[in-house]
Amino acid sequence: MTDAPTTAPVARAATAGEVLAGYLTAQAGVFLRALPQAVGEAGSRPGALPASAQAADDLLRAVRRIGGALHTFAPVFDPAWAQESRTELRWLIDLLAQEPGYRRRADRLLGALDSLADTSPDGAGMLAGHPGAPKARALLERQLTLARTRAHTALLQELRSARLHALADRMTLLAGEVPLVPEAAAEPAVALLPRTAAALGALVAAAERLPWQRSAQAYAGAGLHRLGAAGTEPDMVPAPRGAADADVALAADDAPWLRARILVKRARYALEVCSAPDGELLELDRVLGLHQEASDAAVTVATAARTPRITPATAYVLGVVHADQRLDVEAARYAFGRQWPAVAPGLAGPAAVVSD
Amino acid sequence: MTDAPTTAPVARAATAGEVLAGYLTAQAGVFLRALPQAVGEAGSRPGALPASAQAADDLLRAVRRIGGALHTFAPVFDPAWAQESRTELRWLIDLLAQEPGYRRRADRLLGALDSLADTSPDGAGMLAGHPGAPKARALLERQLTLARTRAHTALLQELRSARLHALADRMTLLAGEVPLVPEAAAEPAVALLPRTAAALGALVAAAERLPWQRSAQAYAGAGLHRLGAAGTEPDMVPAPRGAADADVALAADDAPWLRARILVKRARYALEVCSAPDGELLELDRVLGLHQEASDAAVTVATAARTPRITPATAYVLGVVHADQRLDVEAARYAFGRQWPAVAPGLAGPAAVVSD
Numbered sequence: 001m002t003d004a005p006t007t008a009p010v011a012r013a014a015t016a017g018e019v020l021a022g023y024l025t026a027q028a029g030v031f032l033r034a035l036p037q038a039v040g041e042a043g044s045r046p047g048a049l050p051a052s053a054q055a056a057d058d059l060l061r062a063v064r065r066i067g068g069a070l071h072t073f074a075p076v077f078d079p080a081w082a083q084e085s086r087t088e089l090r091w092l093i094d095l096l097a098q099e100p101g102y103r104r105r106a107d108r109l110l111g112a113l114d115s116l117a118d119t120s121p122d123g124a125g126m127l128a129g130h131p132g133a134p135k136a137r138a139l140l141e142r143q144l145t146l147a148r149t150r151a152h153t154a155l156l157q158e159l160r161s162a163r164l165h166a167l168a169d170r171m172t173l174l175a176g177e178v179p180l181v182p183e184a185a186a187e188p189a190v191a192l193l194p195r196t197a198a199a200l201g202a203l204v205a206a207a208e209r210l211p212w213q214r215s216a217q218a219y220a221g222a223g224l225h226r227l228g229a230a231g232t233e234p235d236m237v238p239a240p241r242g243a244a245d246a247d248v249a250l251a252a253d254d255a256p257w258l259r260a261r262i263l264v265k266r267a268r269y270a271l272e273v274c275s276a277p278d279g280e281l282l283e284l285d286r287v288l289g290l291h292q293e294a295s296d297a298a299v300t301v302a303t304a305a306r307t308p309r310i311t312p313a314t315a316y317v318l319g320v321v322h323a324d325q326r327l328d329v330e331a332a333r334y335a336f337g338r339q340w341p342a343v344a345p346g347l348a349g350p351a352a353v354v355s356d
Numbered sequence: 357m358t359d360a361p362t363t364a365p366v367a368r369a370a371t372a373g374e375v376l377a378g379y380l381t382a383q384a385g386v387f388l389r390a391l392p393q394a395v396g397e398a399g400s401r402p403g404a405l406p407a408s409a410q411a412a413d414d415l416l417r418a419v420r421r422i423g424g425a426l427h428t429f430a431p432v433f434d435p436a437w438a439q440e441s442r443t444e445l446r447w448l449i450d451l452l453a454q455e456p457g458y459r460r461r462a463d464r465l466l467g468a469l470d471s472l473a474d475t476s477p478d479g480a481g482m483l484a485g486h487p488g489a490p491k492a493r494a495l496l497e498r499q500l501t502l503a504r505t506r507a508h509t510a511l512l513q514e515l516r517s518a519r520l521h522a523l524a525d526r527m528t529l530l531a532g533e534v535p536l537v538p539e540a541a542a543e544p545a546v547a548l549l550p551r552t553a554a555a556l557g558a559l560v561a562a563a564e565r566l567p568w569q570r571s572a573q574a575y576a577g578a579g580l581h582r583l584g585a586a587g588t589e590p591d592m593v594p595a596p597r598g599a600a601d602a603d604v605a606l607a608a609d610d611a612p613w614l615r616a617r618i619l620v621k622r623a624r625y626a627l628e629v630c631s632a633p634d635g636e637l638l639e640l641d642r643v644l645g646l647h648q649e650a651s652d653a654a655v656t657v658a659t660a661a662r663t664p665r666i667t668p669a670t671a672y673v674l675g676v677v678h679a680d681q682r683l684d685v686e687a688a689r690y691a692f693g694r695q696w697p698a699v700a701p702g703l704a705g706p707a708a709v710v711s712d
Contacts, residue, residue: 115581119601124609126580126682129601218574219687224482224680225471245475245485253480305672312671316661319675324580326482327683331575 016076016192017185021178023069023273027062028175034058035168038096039159053100060096063089066174068269072199073192078179085174088167095158098151105297106144112297112324113137113317127320132313136321139304139314192274199270200347203263210256212340215333224326247302250326254295257333261288267347280343287335294328301325372548373541376432377534379425379629383418384531390414391524394452395515409456416452419445422530424625428555429548434535441530444523451514454507461653462500468653468680469493469673483676488669492677495660495670548630555626556703559619566612568696571689580682603658606682610651613689617644623703636699643691650684657681 037055067089070082116125117133127133158164184191268281305318393411423445426438472481473489483489514520540547624637661674 112581118581119605123581124601124605126606126679127602128605218690219683224676224683225468225474225479245480246483249475249480249484250482305668310668312661312666312668315668315670315672316675316678319672319677320580320679321675322672323482323676323679323683327575327580327679334574 014189015185016073016187016189017178017180019189019192019273020069020073020076020185021180024066024178025175027066027069028171030058030062031066031171032168032175034062035171056096056100060093063092063096064265065269065272066171067093068266069273072266072270073195073273075195076180076184076192078181081179085170088163088170091163092167095155099148099155101296102144102148102151104293105300106141106148108293108297109140109144109300109321109325110137113140113321116320116324117317127317130313130317132311132315132317135311135314136304136317139307139310139318140301140321143304143307144300196270196274196276199263199267203260203267204344204347206256206260206263207340207344210260210336212333212337215330215337218334224323224330247299250295250298250302254291254329257288257291257336258295261285261292264288279346280339284336284339284343287332287339291329291332291336294325294332298322298325298329370545371541372429372432372543372545373534373536375545375548375629376425376429376541377536380422380534381531383422383425384527386414386418387422387527388524388531390418391527412452412456416449419448419452420621421625421628422527423449424622425629428622428626429551429629431551432536432540432548434537437535441526444519444526447519448523451511455504455511457652458500458504458507460649461656462497462504464649464653465496465500465656465677465681466493469496469677472676472680473673483673486669486673488667488671488673491667491670492660492673495663495666495674496657496677499660499663500656552626552630552632555619555623559616559623560700560703562612562616562619563696563700566616566692568689568693571686571693574690580679580686603655606651606654606658610647610685613644613647613692614651617641617648620644635702636695640692640695640699643688643695647685647688647692650681650688654678654681654685 034055037052038059040052067086070077070086070089074082113127113133113136115123116127117130117137118125119128264281264285268278268285271278271281301318301322305315305322310318390411393408394415396408423442426433426442426445430438469483469489469492471479472483473486473493474481475484620637620641624634624641627634627637657674657678661671661678666674
């Protein structure tokens with residue numbers, strides 16, 4: 001990250017356009033400084049590793065913030081430009097997030113397995129000394145290394161693509177001038193507050209629909225038994241029954257929580273644009289991040305368990321590890337349920353005030 | 357159960373011997389009334405089922421109470437008689453508890469599996485539609501039915517044994533006269549209170565040594581990761597490492613909790629002898645009972661997973677079910693950790709007063 005200010009206080013800026021332009025040009029600057037280091041020599045020499053994980057992180061942070069601002073304050077921007085930019089930024093997020101995602105997933109799953117299979121007297125786990133543990137570990141490690149290598153290859157290819165160069169050009173233009181709708185941009189800066197309030201309101205509405213009352217009770221068994229009805233989210237279609245029923249049921253159960261995380265991030269960035277404190281949203285974001293990582297890791301384990309010709313002992317260990325990850329999913333929901341009642345009034349309060 | 361009073365109030369009885377004699381003769385009466393119904397025709401005709409599960413329950417309750425009183429108030433009884441009686445009662449408890457134990461375990465495990473494999477939209481579990489679920493269910497059902505049948509056969513054999521007839525004779529004698537130590541029996545009834553306080557004190561001491569502070573936090577992962585050190589109980593010897601390491605580690609982890617349940621029961625029965633309210637001990641007993649049933653069920657699943665020639669899908673499902681049972685173990689510890697701080701002062705308080 002840079003020392004340059006990335007936000008422009010609402011109070012000091014005269015118009016909505018000035019606030020957004022200040023924020024976006026700063027983020028575009030972060031993007032452009034981080035890009036060469038994140039890409040490393042990959043742009044020119046095939047097979048070279050990205051030079052800096054920190055730069056890749058900075059790049060991802062800037063990309064998320066720009067995308068969030070373009071979504072939340074959409075009416076202030078040129079619609080076609082904003083839509084295209086969001087599509088391209090989304091593409092870059094998916095590209096950048098994959099390899100570190102697999103790396104974290106391997107750390108999480110192999111760490112969990114090592115802990116479950118630990119045989120030291122002070123730390124013995126429920127799989128201590130189980131003959132399937134080393135095989136299950138090798139299987140997970142092999143599959144995750146393969147996935148990470150594929151993601152890395154895809155990243156290297158795309159880092160040399162015309163699509164990335166076009167996005168970099170787009171960010172260069174953004175760092176100079178933000179394509180605003182003149183009338184909306186000319187409004188006073190406080191005109192941004194109802195949009196911010198709407199972002200907070202969307203989060204509050206989605207969070208209140210989450211079954212967190214169930215998760216507010218410890219060990220309610222929500223993670224393993226009685227997953228949420230597929231109809232929790234109106235846009236969810238009941239899935240067909242088949243071999244991957246369990247995966248589909250789990251995905252439907254997790255979907256509203258993953259959606260809540262997106263809304264937490266949008267709310268955080270909207271508050272950042274307004275130079276407002278983000279309350280406890282960073283902590284909620286962290287908790288929902290753990291939820292997502294455990295959910296993704298559980299899918300990886302379930303998939304590994306369908307590998308042909310594994311031994312029953314290996315499959316048994318994978319079953320335990322899968323349940324353990326779903327327990328982490330449940331623990332994250334429980335943590336959310338404990339935090340949310342304290343966070344919600346602070347979000348609904350300002351939202352109600354600025355919407356008046 | 358009978359309507360006859362099973363306790364004699366300490367206040368109304370003159371001596372310690374009278375209180376204990378009143379309690380034990382009443383319990384021996386329950387035993388003798390329940391025995392024929394519990395045995396049914398098994399005593400005479402091979403293969404006949406016990407006539408009444410309720411009578412078997414009553415029998416078990418009386419046996420536990422007599423054994424508890426003989427232990428807690430040992431100095432008041434003829435030592436050789438009390439020791440022999442406790443050995444024989446312990447034998448009968450083991451005999452009577454096995455078959456209903458397997459029945460409850462089957463209900464618990466098949467119920468958990470059905471819930472995990474449920475495919476209905478409102479109740480889909482994490483094993484919904486998993487191809488291994490029906491096979492794992494059939495395997496567990498087959499093994500538990502076999503165990504239950506064996507327990508039943510053993511029970512029928514023993515119900516016709518000389519050993520049971522001797523125990524029934526012993527109870528008949530007890531219903532008439534309790535073999536007391538004259539000097540101790542002649543003491544005033546309040547002399548029973550220090551013994552009761554000691555039973556409560558033993559529970560408090562054991563409970564305070566339990567790692568319930570860890571379990572007082574939800575989702576601390578105690579059930580799956582980082583089991584308690586084998587040295588938690590002074591009489592636990594670190595187990596040798598081998599194929600069943602995990603089982604040994606789990607058993608060592610559960611042992612102090614199973615021990616606490618025995619002490620809860622002893623404390624309950626001691627308070628009952630003194631006609632004192634049992635506070636919240638009945639609820640603690642229930643929670644530790646769930647702990648034990650989940651712990652036993654987890655062992656059954658781990659054993660089933662070692663059945664030769666099962667499919668990987670079956671083994672995977674058993675791994676999930678095992679972890680689910682260990683989650684129930686953890687949930688019971690959590691419930692204990694929530695209840696104990698409210699219960700403990702009520703136990704330590706009276707104990708301190710009557711010990712003065």
